[in-house]
Amino acid sequence: MKKISSSSEASKVDRKTVERNRRIQMKGLCFKLASLVPPHYIKPSKDMLSQLDQLDYAASYIKQLRERIEQLEGRKEEARSLDTNSNKMIHDTMKIGSKLPLIDLKDMGSIIEVSLISGLHKNFMFSEVISILQEEGAEVVSSSFSTVGDKVFHSIHAQVKISRVGVETSRVLQRLQELVF
Structure with a gap:
């Protein structure tokens, strides 16, 4: 019976170690993510924020970047269509001799x-x-x-x-x- 308890104790220790390592890894990843958010984007000091607040700021910053990407892609497509129209106008002018x-x-x-x-x-x-x-x-x-x-x-x-x-x-x-x- 002693063997069973020692093996269950060993599995508890292993689970605790695995969980501790997982938390350390998650803390490191959260710190790394929070460090990518520009300091001017976060109103209060980063040191005073909880980890959950830091994640919220990072998520909203990522959403803002996605919106900016969509805006820029829209402007890029608009510019391409304008460029195409300008090239067409130039071609038509040269072709027709208006x-x-x-x-x-x-x-x-x-x-x-x-x-x-x-x-x-x-x-x-x-x-x-x-x-x-x-x-x-x-x-x-x-x-x-x-x-x-x-x-x-x-x-x-x-x-x-x-x-x-x-x-x-x-x-x-x-x-x-x-x-x-």
Whole structure:
């Protein structure tokens, strides 16, 4: 009978050791997870939080990162579709030989994209185009141009300065047409 009790005691000791090792491992993993959360994300000090609170902050931080990834993927797809549309517009312009200059203005909420295609013979000041956008309440974020054959392709990305006020894109388009034509 003594053998049975010693084997049951040995299994209890083994279970206790296994459980202690499991808890130590879990504590280490929780510490490692909590250390990955930026300190500015957690309002109170990390030292003052319980392990459960630290896990809650980590979980909400992970959810926030997932939402950010989804937003960025959406913006990436939007940019790809815009790029595809711009390439199509350029291809169509070169293929059809439409009357130049050609202005395309896209209003995407707080972002405005202006595509302008002109011939080499049509002279206008690119800075005047930028001035019109700025006067109408947009801040130019980036601009570029390239020359292909006898056509000049201008691309301007602007952002609304004051989101509550916005930009009247029809007025911008009208002023650009007056300038270019």
